[in-house]
Amino acid sequence: xxxxxxxxxxxxxxxxxxxxxxxxxxxxxxxxxxxxxxxxxxxxxxxxxxxxxxxxxxxxxxxxxxxxxxxxxxxxxxxxxxxxxxxxxxxxxxxxxxxxxxxxxxxxxxxxxxxxxxxxxxxxxxxxxxxxxxxxxxxxxxxxxxxxxxxxxxxxxxxxxxxxxxxxxxxxxxxxxxxxxxxxxxxxxxxxxxxxxxxxxxxxxxxxxxxxxxxxxxxxxxxxxxxxxxxxxxxxxxxxxxxxxxxxxxxxxxxxxxxxxxxxxxxxxxxxxxxxxxxxxxxxxxxxxxxxxxxxxxxxxxxxxxxxxxxxxxxxxxxxxxxxxxxxxxxxxxxxxxxxxxxxxxxxxxxxxxxxxxxxxxxxxxxx
Amino acid sequence: xxxxxxxxxxxxxxxxxxxxxxxxxxxxxxxxxxxxxxxxxxxxxxxxxxxxxxxxxxxxxxxxxxxxxxxxxxxxxxxxxxxxxxxxxxxxxxxxxxxxxxxxxxxxxxxxxxxxxxxxxxxxxx
Numbered sequence: 001x002x003x004x005x006x007x008x009x010x011x012x013x014x015x016x017x018x019x020x021x022x023x024x025x026x027x028x029x030x031x032x033x034x035x036x037x038x039x040x041x042x043x044x045x046x047x048x049x050x051x052x053x054x055x056x057x058x059x060x061x062x063x064x065x066x067x068x069x070x071x072x073x074x075x076x077x078x079x080x081x082x083x084x085x086x087x088x089x090x091x092x093x094x095x096x097x098x099x100x101x102x103x104x105x106x107x108x109x110x111x112x113x114x115x116x117x118x119x120x121x122x123x124x125x126x127x128x129x130x131x132x133x134x135x136x137x138x139x140x141x142x143x144x145x146x147x148x149x150x151x152x153x154x155x156x157x158x159x160x161x162x163x164x165x166x167x168x169x170x171x172x173x174x175x176x177x178x179x180x181x182x183x184x185x186x187x188x189x190x191x192x193x194x195x196x197x198x199x200x201x202x203x204x205x206x207x208x209x210x211x212x213x214x215x216x217x218x219x220x221x222x223x224x225x226x227x228x229x230x231x232x233x234x235x236x237x238x239x240x241x242x243x244x245x246x247x248x249x250x251x252x253x254x255x256x257x258x259x260x261x262x263x264x265x266x267x268x269x270x271x272x273x274x275x276x277x278x279x280x281x282x283x284x285x286x287x288x289x290x291x292x293x294x295x296x297x298x299x300x301x302x303x304x305x306x307x308x309x310x311x312x313x314x315x316x317x318x319x320x321x322x323x324x325x326x327x328x329x330x331x332x333x334x335x336x337x338x339x340x341x342x343x344x345x346x347x348x349x350x351x352x353x354x355x356x357x358x359x360x361x362x363x364x365x366x367x368x
Numbered sequence: 369x370x371x372x373x374x375x376x377x378x379x380x381x382x383x384x385x386x387x388x389x390x391x392x393x394x395x396x397x398x399x400x401x402x403x404x405x406x407x408x409x410x411x412x413x414x415x416x417x418x419x420x421x422x423x424x425x426x427x428x429x430x431x432x433x434x435x436x437x438x439x440x441x442x443x444x445x446x447x448x449x450x451x452x453x454x455x456x457x458x459x460x461x462x463x464x465x466x467x468x469x470x471x472x473x474x475x476x477x478x479x480x481x482x483x484x485x486x487x488x489x490x491x492x493x494x
Contacts, residue, residue, distance in 0.1 A: 039404055040407070
């Protein structure tokens with residue numbers, strides 16, 4: 001174990017990862033499993049049966065009080081007013097200039113209570129940002145260290161969890177229930193980062209309680225060949241769907257429109273929120289570059305930072321790339337000058353000194 | 369960790385098996401484990417004359433990419449074309465079917481610069 005890992009925070013499932021033989025890495029200050037046996041095998045498990053991710057490094061904030069909705073609405077681009085309790089949405093949170101602070105999930109737990117789920121690397125930044133913009137005076141708390149989060153994803157995920165609820169799970173996409181699972185109080189959410197039928201399970205409790213729930217899920221899923229899945233496969237799974245990863249595909253220097261996230265910016269429904277003026281300008285003027293999906297023919301991997309060119313001119317850079325385990329060829333997201341972002345356009349990715357043809361395609365890479 | 373006694377090793381985690389003046393080259397069991405799932409082996413064409421230390425190909429795994437260097441000087445007589453369709457062989461059989469190149473040695477004395485199994489085991493802390 002290297003020095004980074006010794007100083008890294010541990011999730012409540014740390015012992016379970018060691019038991020399962022995980023290869024651990026430092027990610028956003030946490031010791032996290034990158035893989036157990038094989039990224040490719042774990043990827044396939046999620047596409048074909050069911051896999052379990054410990055994503056407890058993600059942050060959970062709670063916003064409570066009469067003005068909770070106003071507090072949330074001020075910082076997000078999407079419209080939380082349309083959420084009834086039991087519904088969640090995906091949104092961007094933007095700076096005044098339209099750059100992205102983070103992408104996050106907003107859960108409406110009650111009329112006057114929301115849970116905000118943020119990226120691990122952004123927990124402190126986001127909490128400060130929300131606190132500074134809490135003009136409404138809501139009650140904000142950061143309970144990231146108290147909450148564990150497991151994602152159970154794949155076609156057999158529902159059948160697995162129904163064995164623990166003892167009743168059919170009747171949840172639409174982006175709906176959730178506050179219920180018990182194997183005796184543990186959880187928020188059971190039909191959401192995920194894989195493109196498969198899947199659930200995310202938020203819960204409090206000590207290591208023993210977290211370990212017991214982990215064990216119960218694996219026992220329930222044994223008949224489907226359930227496996228633990230690390231961050232390596234989480235990345236290839238999300239990329240096959242074209243989902244953005246903060247720090248790669250979106251950050252403070254990119255705005256939601258160029259990232260293909262214009263659908264979470266509600267200029268009509270919301271008259272005021274942080275970043276609205278800048279975003280309205282971007283929308284009116286149009287973007288100059290677009291996050292574009294590229295595929296290559298071979299198995300060489302287009303990786304983050306590789307240059308993209310057309311007619312000998314640099315037109316952009318890869319922000320995420322992989323050899324798609326499902327498709328067997330290279331896939332990448334890259335910001336390209338707008339005129340090269342049309343589906344069918346041929347460009348070249350510089351694969352470590354080898355200019356390699358790539359074609360602009362539609363997302364998702366893997367059609368579900 | 370499998371470190372066969374009869375092979376020579378490099379600090380870059382490659383192995384060399386000398387057969388009748390030809391050096392068969394691949395990556396070690398330790399290297400394949402560190403790389404994780406190998407998805408693409410990109411070898412330079414056979415026929416090239418190389419010096420010890422020259423890059424002769426690359427090994428792409430899901431999370432990372434590693435260079436393959438010529439452990440000895442000579443002519444790359446053959447590359448393992450079977451890895452094109454089955455790169456995972458590097459993970460499953462690194463010292464056998466996962467071999468990557470055969471080099472006709474021009475300076476056999478360079479073999480003396482390579483590590484034996486005991487020295488390699490020490491290098492990786494086994």
